[in-house]
Amino acid sequence: MTTIVDEHLRHRDIPSARPSWVTDEVIAGLAGRVYRDPAGTGTTTAYAPYDSMAIATLPTSSAEDVARAVEAARLGAAAWQQRDFRVRAEVMLRFHDLFLAEQDKLIDLIQWEMGKARFTAWQEILQVANITRHYARVGRKYLAPRSARGAVPGLTKVAETRVPKGVVGIISPWNYPFYLGVGDAVPALLAGNGVVSKADSQTALTMLFARELMGRAGLPADLWQVVVGDGPVVGGALVEAVDYIGFTGSTATGRVVAEQAGRRLIGASLELGGKNPLIVRKDADIAKAAEGCVASSFANTGQMCIHTERVLVHQDVYDAFRTAVVDATRSLRLGQTYDYTVDIGSLASPAQLAKVADHVEMARALGATVLTGGRARPDLGPLMYEPTILEGVTAEMPVCAEETFGPVISLYPFSSDAEAIELANQGSYGLSASIWSKDSHTARLMAARIRSGSVNINDGAAAAAGSIEAPMGGMGDSGLGRRHGAEGIRKYTEAQTVAEQRGMPLGPPASMTLDRFVDFTNGQLKLLRKLRVR
Numbered sequence: 001m002t003t004i005v006d007e008h009l010r011h012r013d014i015p016s017a018r019p020s021w022v023t024d025e026v027i028a029g030l031a032g033r034v035y036r037d038p039a040g041t042g043t044t045t046a047y048a049p050y051d052s053m054a055i056a057t058l059p060t061s062s063a064e065d066v067a068r069a070v071e072a073a074r075l076g077a078a079a080w081q082q083r084d085f086r087v088r089a090e091v092m093l094r095f096h097d098l099f100l101a102e103q104d105k106l107i108d109l110i111q112w113e114m115g116k117a118r119f120t121a122w123q124e125i126l127q128v129a130n131i132t133r134h135y136a137r138v139g140r141k142y143l144a145p146r147s148a149r150g151a152v153p154g155l156t157k158v159a160e161t162r163v164p165k166g167v168v169g170i171i172s173p174w175n176y177p178f179y180l181g182v183g184d185a186v187p188a189l190l191a192g193n194g195v196v197s198k199a200d201s202q203t204a205l206t207m208l209f210a211r212e213l214m215g216r217a218g219l220p221a222d223l224w225q226v227v228v229g230d231g232p233v234v235g236g237a238l239v240e241a242v243d244y245i246g247f248t249g250s251t252a253t254g255r256v257v258a259e260q261a262g263r264r265l266i267g268a269s270l271e272l273g274g275k276n277p278l279i280v281r282k283d284a285d286i287a288k289a290a291e292g293c294v295a296s297s298f299a300n301t302g303q304m305c306i307h308t309e310r311v312l313v314h315q316d317v318y319d320a321f322r323t324a325v326v327d328a329t330r331s332l333r334l335g336q337t338y339d340y341t342v343d344i345g346s347l348a349s350p351a352q353l354a355k356v357a358d359h360v361e362m363a364r365a366l367g368a369t370v371l372t373g374g375r376a377r378p379d380l381g382p383l384m385y386e387p388t389i390l391e392g393v394t395a396e397m398p399v400c401a402e403e404t405f406g407p408v409i410s411l412y413p414f415s416s417d418a419e420a421i422e423l424a425n426q427g428s429y430g431l432s433a434s435i436w437s438k439d440s441h442t443a444r445l446m447a448a449r450i451r452s453g454s455v456n457i458n459d460g461a462a463a464a465a466g467s468i469e470a471p472m473g474g475m476g477d478s479g480l481g482r483r484h485g486a487e488g489i490r491k492y493t494e495a496q497t498v499a500e501q502r503g504m505p506l507g508p509p510a511s512m513t514l515d516r517f518v519d520f521t522n523g524q525l526k527l528l529r530k531l532r533v534r
């Protein structure tokens, strides 16, 4: 029997997807930026989704290389953290300008390595530009010392300061290599840390190109290192060596990373998976809800942690919404082009294609209806799969509760707001949710009852993710910690309390016995309570 993965491998005769400017010299230059002992011999090869051809054979780092990369970054950080924030911010703003100027190349690399449509690749540029500008401009304020009330007001002067963690490790997945890989490194560097990034092997060139641009922007050479290689080996060695770990990836790997970080007693932020609900109330603008649903479901070919997978629709508008969302989905343009003429690109790997096809086939076999899509499109590209809408999905189908991480959504009817909330909260994830309603008051009340790190009202997913000043992350199995907002930079620092005692030290004066001091202080406590002193 021919499997869907065999189909993928048969398409080796299609034209090369390699962008013409990516010469062997360019690849060798980028490969040279991987941190590893020159005597090392390990390599990794990723395959381009558009043509199934080898992208580049890159050197891999060993566990010892990772430890050395961390020490190199630590040496670099010692001088970097002494520099004024403004100096660090200038480097980041030059990086911002450079990647905007070089965006065509970055986008080419993202598409070549990962297969997404060009507009989705450009959105990574947009997102990192907003992140970089935001933290370069506001980071100083987020990290500014804060004075606090002392133990004895007037006698104790207290400041809460922020000191960099030291070296931050960043482990990122393949689905948004620039946004998640580089966008998380920017605030870590701005906070005064060294960084060692473990690029996903599928998308390492994108990160290495960004590293090159950062060097051109003036980042000291040792400060940001990139390591490449097998997840458990290289990622595991990184968690073992750094002072803080920022991980983005699956919930299963997140648990392994969390356990290891827990043993080492280092902090970790974990941005993990989701099974995100979108609720259509009966007062929703159906046309807009359908459009928004299509955008949040199929962007990045559904390979986006916050993308919609479960669509909950009020029974009174179910038929109208179903028609609208199926029509809008059928009008999407699928393809593999290095221009802005298609909406939906390829899946990233044969494993992704197999998972998506399995979820749809198992649902179909167990009685679900495929309203549109539901098939691979090898005529368009080896890993192309049509945006798919299912109906009649039940609990025994894997697509019901497991993250598909592909262009597949399921429609479920509900009859009341309470039922919609109950359905939205089903399962162990809590990453992103969406509510469509003309009644913003009710939608906000519903949002408060949904266990999810972000809730978008009258938008699918982009409104919260694009609001860089507000935190973003997950509840439950979707993770711990947040990126963006104040926490997105403060997490890369330790809070340090500096308390200066003036006049006399804390404690009983020499002239007073301990029992008199206790009586006196107890009296003071009652007085403070009466005076409502905080």
Ligand code: NAD
Binding pocket: 171, 172, 173, 174, 175, 176, 180, 198, 199, 200, 201, 229, 230, 231, 232, 233, 234, 235, 236, 248, 249, 250, 251, 252, 253, 254, 256, 257, 270, 271, 272, 273, 274, 304, 305, 403, 405, 431, 474, 478, 479
């Ligand atoms: P993954 O967990 O397989 O891999 C993520 C990264 O971890 C890769 O770089 C991998 O090499 C590395 N890794 C693997 N094993 C490791 C180990 N034992 N120790 C340390 N590192 C290890 O995830 P994936 O399949 O590449 O990415 C898709 C998943 O990521 C989906 O579940 C998606 O929802 C999630 N994701 C979450 C967010 C978010 O912000 N919440 C964003 C994007 C993707």
